[in-house]
Amino acid sequence: xxxxxxRRLIYGVIVxxxxxxxxxxxxxxxxxxxxxxxxxxxxxxEEQIEALEAELGLDKSIPAQLGDWIVGAVQGDLGxxxxxxxxxxxxITERLxxxxxxxxxxxxxxxxxxxxxxxxxxxxxxxxIDHFLRITSVGGLSIPNFWLGLILLTVLALVLNWIPPLxxxxxxxxxxxxxxxxxxxxxxxxxxxxxSIVRMTRSAVLEVLHSEFIRTVRSKGAKERVVIYxxxxxxxxxxxxxxxxxxxxYLLGGTVVLESIFSxxxxxxxxxxxxxxxxxxxVQAAVLIFGAMFLLVxxxxxxxxxxxxxxxxxS
Amino acid sequence: MSQVHLDxxxxxxxxxxxxxxxLTKFKxxxxxxxxxxxxxxxxxxxxxxxxxxxxxxxxxxxxxPVDQNREAFLAAPNAQHVMGTDDLGxxxxxxxxxxxxxxxxxxxxxVIISIIIGILIGMVSGYxxxxxxMVIQRIMDAIMAIPALILALFIAALLGPxxxxxxxxxxxxxxPRFARIVRGEMMRIRETNFVEASRSVGANALRIIxxxxxxxxMAPIIVxxxxxxxxxxxxxxxxxxLGIGTPPPNPSWGLMLSNASRYMESAxxxxxxxxxxxxxxxxxxxxxxxxxxxxxxxKLSS
Numbered sequence: 001x002x003x004x005x006x007r008r009l010i011y012g013v014i015v016x017x018x019x020x021x022x023x024x025x026x027x028x029x030x031x032x033x034x035x036x037x038x039x040x041x042x043x044x045x046e047e048q049i050e051a052l053e054a055e056l057g058l059d060k061s062i063p064a065q066l067g068d069w070i071v072g073a074v075q076g077d078l079g080x081x082x083x084x085x086x087x088x089x090x091x092i093t094e095r096l097x098x099x100x101x102x103x104x105x106x107x108x109x110x111x112x113x114x115x116x117x118x119x120x121x122x123x124x125x126x127x128x129i130d131h132f133l134r135i136t137s138v139g140g141l142s143i144p145n146f147w148l149g150l151i152l153l154t155v156l157a158l159v160l161n162w163i164p165p166l167x168x169x170x171x172x173x174x175x176x177x178x179x180x181x182x183x184x185x186x187x188x189x190x191x192x193x194x195x196s197i198v199r200m201t202r203s204a205v206l207e208v209l210h211s212e213f214i215r216t217v218r219s220k221g222a223k224e225r226v227v228i229y230x231x232x233x234x235x236x237x238x239x240x241x242x243x244x245x246x247x248x249x250y251l252l253g254g255t256v257v258l259e260s261i262f263s264x265x266x267x268x269x270x271x272x273x274x275x276x277x278x279x280x281x282x283v284q285a286a287v288l289i290f291g292a293m294f295l296l297v298x299x300x301x302x303x304x305x306x307x308x309x310x311x312x313x314x315s
Numbered sequence: 316m317s318q319v320h321l322d323x324x325x326x327x328x329x330x331x332x333x334x335x336x337x338l339t340k341f342k343x344x345x346x347x348x349x350x351x352x353x354x355x356x357x358x359x360x361x362x363x364x365x366x367x368x369x370x371x372x373x374x375x376x377x378x379x380p381v382d383q384n385r386e387a388f389l390a391a392p393n394a395q396h397v398m399g400t401d402d403l404g405x406x407x408x409x410x411x412x413x414x415x416x417x418x419x420x421x422x423x424x425x426v427i428i429s430i431i432i433g434i435l436i437g438m439v440s441g442y443x444x445x446x447x448x449m450v451i452q453r454i455m456d457a458i459m460a461i462p463a464l465i466l467a468l469f470i471a472a473l474l475g476p477x478x479x480x481x482x483x484x485x486x487x488x489x490x491p492r493f494a495r496i497v498r499g500e501m502m503r504i505r506e507t508n509f510v511e512a513s514r515s516v517g518a519n520a521l522r523i524i525x526x527x528x529x530x531x532x533m534a535p536i537i538v539x540x541x542x543x544x545x546x547x548x549x550x551x552x553x554x555x556x557l558g559i560g561t562p563p564p565n566p567s568w569g570l571m572l573s574n575a576s577r578y579m580e581s582a583x584x585x586x587x588x589x590x591x592x593x594x595x596x597x598x599x600x601x602x603x604x605x606x607x608x609x610x611x612x613x614k615l616s617s
Contacts, residue, residue, distance in 0.1 A: 018457035023469070030473045138605065142598035144549045146556055147572060147590035154579040154586050253464025257553050261576065271465065272557060275472040287469060291460045 005303060012295045017070075019291045023284055024066050034058070034082050034278040056082055069284070079281035081274075088285045091270065096289065098266035099255050101171060102186055103293075106251060107244065109190035110197055115240065117194070118201025119233060125206060133198065140195030145188040146257040152184050153261070168265055185258035192254065193247055200243040204236030238305060245301030249294050348610055355606025358599040365596055369415040376409035380566040389582045399584040401574060407585065410566035411592050417567045418596060421478065421551040422544045425485040430540060432486070433493025438524050440494065441501025448498070455491035463488045463546075464553060471554050476562040481554055485547050496539055500532035534611040541604035545597040552593055568593045 035052050053059040057068065072079060078088035121133040156162050164181050171178045208214060209232050217231050256268030267286050274282045349356055368375055378384075378396075384404035392399045398407035440451040458466065467484040474480035501524075504510055510527050518526070554560030555569030563570060568589040575585035 014453060015457045015460055018453055019460060022454075022457060026470070027473060032473075032475075138601050139594075139598060142545065142601050143594045144552055144590070144597070146553060147586075147593065150572060150576055150579065150586045150590070154583050157580050158583065249459075249462040250464075251462075253462035253467075256464055256468055257556060260557060268465065268468075271468060272472065272559075275469055276559075283469065287461060287465060290462050290465050291457075294460050294462060 001303075001306065004306065005299070008299050008302065012292075012299065015295060016288065016291060020070070020073075020284065020288055021066060023287050024069070024280075025062060027278070027280055027283065028062055028065075032278060034280065037278055038083075069281075078285045081282050082279050083274075083277060088281045091282055092267070092285055092289060095265060095267045095270045095286075097170065098168070098259070098264050099252070099268060102182060102189070102255050102258070102264070102266065103248070103251055105182060105186035106189035106193060107248075109186055110193035111244075113190060114194035114197025115201050115233070118198040118240075119205055119228065121198065121202040122205035122209065122232075123228060130202075134202070137195040137198040140191050140198075143191070145192050145254050146261055148188045148191060149185060149258055149261045152188065156184075164262065166263075168263065181262065181264065185255075185262045185264065188258055189251055189254050193244075193251055196243060196247055197240060200240050201233075201236060204239045205232050208232045208235045241301055241304055245298045248297045252290055252293060348606075352606040352610050354602050355610065358603040358606065361595070361599045362603065365415050365599075366419060368412055369419050372412050372416060376406070376412040378406035378409040380410045380413040381405065381564045389578060389585075391582070392584055398588045399582065401571070401582075401585055402578060407571075407588055410571060411568070411589055414566040414568045414571065414589065414592070415596070417478065417561055417565060418548045418551060418593070421482055421485065421561075422547045422600075424482045425489060425547045426540050426544050428482070429486045429489035429543070430493055430536060433490045434497050434529070434536070436490065437494040437497025438501055438528060441498035442505060442520060442524060442528070444502070451494075452498070455494055458487065459491045459495075464550060467550055467554060468557065468559065471559045476559050478561050478565075481551055481560045484554070485550055488550070489543050489547065492543065493536065493539060496535050497532060500535060501528055504528055504531050538604055538608045538611060541600050541607055545600035545604070548593065548597050548600070 034056070035049055035058060039049060039052065050059065057065065060068070069079065076089065078092070080087055081091060117133055117137070121130050124130045153163070164184060165177050168181060169177045205228075209228075214227060214231060217227050222231075252268075255266055256272060258264075259266040259269040260272065267289060271283055271286045274286070382405060384400060384406075387396065387400045387404045389402055390396055390400040390404075396406050396408065398411065400406055401410070436451060436455075440448045461469075466488055467481075470484035470487060471480055474483065504527060510523055513523055513527060551560055552567070552569030552572070555567040556573045558573060561567035561570055571589040572586065572593075575582070575589070578585055
């Protein structure tokens with residue numbers, strides 16, 4: 001198991017390295033650079049431009065810049081913002097908790113909604129309830145989550161005359177205000193994710209319910225409840241966990257738009273704010289963190305997978 | 316066996332007969348799809364309807380989509396403006412009709428381009444294997460590890476707001492997804508007996524790929540294309556909503572929703588109609604994808 005995890009970590013580092021190189025090169029290859037932007041209105045001379053480039057370390061070749069950045073990153077130094085001069089690690093630690101909290105709340109909500117509905121759908125296989133739940137879940141997958149966010153805001157404002165409190169406050173500062181600010185975007189993200197969880201749970205439970213060991217469990221006189229929750233659901237959880245790992249990408253992507261609608265200062269809105277001003281170090285670090293989160297979640301999922309199912313662990 | 320017989324006895328008619336067999340099979344498949352996949356059929360009809368609306372937009376839309384009417388700012392739905400007007404007095408219904416063009420154009424262009432590039436990359440990766448495959452796969456993994464919308468945001472914001480830039484960003488996201496399917500299928504097909512047979516009679520790599528690879532992997536590609544179409548339409552709307560997608564004054568549905576978010580309380584119709592159009596079109600593509608999967612791969616449907 002340890003060897004497996006180490007192998008996966010090495011793979012993760014390689015993928016992250018390629019990712020950083022890709023972002024690094026693309027950002028610098030595209031027209032428009034930070035120096036031109038910063039000196040846009042001042043009518044700066046060639047010398048001034050060169051001086052600023054040297055100051056920001058942008059006069060070196062792209063491979064040299066990449067090398068410098070990686071050497072720093074390994075030591076935990078992600079550079080400074082080219083605009084504010086604030087250390088990037090500081091910017092990230094300010095923004096990351098918002099996005100993390102949003103993602104975790106949505107995953108929990110999605111599981112709480114998705115798994116029971118999926119089980120009901122499987123147990124009531126091919127009945128009216130099943131058809132209704134299946135169509136609803138495809139619907140849930142098709143509604144853009146930012147539209148859902150707008151609808152929720154509109155309805156709450158018009159019907160209950162309530163809007164989420166303005167000015168973001170972290171959970172530690174004020175849990176009640178924080179909850180009011182986070183719950184709506186979390187619901188919007190959770191609905192899409194729960195729709196795919198419903199579909200996966202339904203087909204996985206159905207498959208297990210048709211297997212032979214379930215017949216054995218039934219024949220020894222177990223209650224239907226025990227058959228479904230202790231045996232069928234438990235055996236289907238492996239595929240549901242895998243699905244959640246793969247869907248984390250969509251979830252993290254969705255945070256950008258919802259952070260923008262609900263004015264939350266998260267990592268997604270950080271990229272959105274800094275990419276057009278070409279603040280290279282900040283964008284690089286933020287995209288890298290998103291990639292690392294995705295890889296980490298999938299590593300955890302794979303380890304859980306092996307832990308739940310011995311056949312995979314030993315292969 | 317009859318095919319072999321025909322091939323050897325009647326070499327002149329070979330091509331003709333093959334074509335007929337394929338055409339008949341295609342017709343049968345269509346009939347079977349219509350009979351067994353009612354929801355899929357309804358989805359196709361709905362998509363056709365939207366395509367028709369997009370093509371005939373100038374005849375359907377009662378107003379010019381960018382024409383500002385100073386007499387009717389934020390007018391609620393009425394007899395003249397069935398879906399009301401926006402903050403510049405533009406007719407919402409006409410904008411939605413024209414907006415279908417942008418969604419379909421971005422969806423269609425993205426899916427076609429990424430299928431072509433994805434097939435090329437996946438074929439090379441899956442056919443040759445080894446070090447080529449490994450390098451390509453790690454690059455694809457790296458792109459796929461960045462959450463799709465984050466990557467789209469990154470590329471679209473770098474390139475600036477324009478429809479072609481949205482397409483470029485979305486193509487980069489979709490390529491690895493198609494390449495992965497094609498690679499998997501190619502590796503599976505490479506090991507089959509008929510490819511072995513084909514290789515033993517001296518067929519080269521290109522011929523094997525075109526003659527045996529491609530036709531045998533159309534099913535999963537078609538299913539994926541339908542689902543990718545829906546995802547792409549949502550992504551375009553999301554980027555436009557953030558202001559880095561389709562530039563104003565184009566009537567993109569995402570852009571309309573972004574504008575609407577400022578008038579949620581005073582003009583809720585601005586929020587409702589573009590979102591509804593968007594959701595219904597994506598729903599149609601998702602249902603079509605499900606139906607195609609059930610139809611083409613009965614193993615997967617329970």
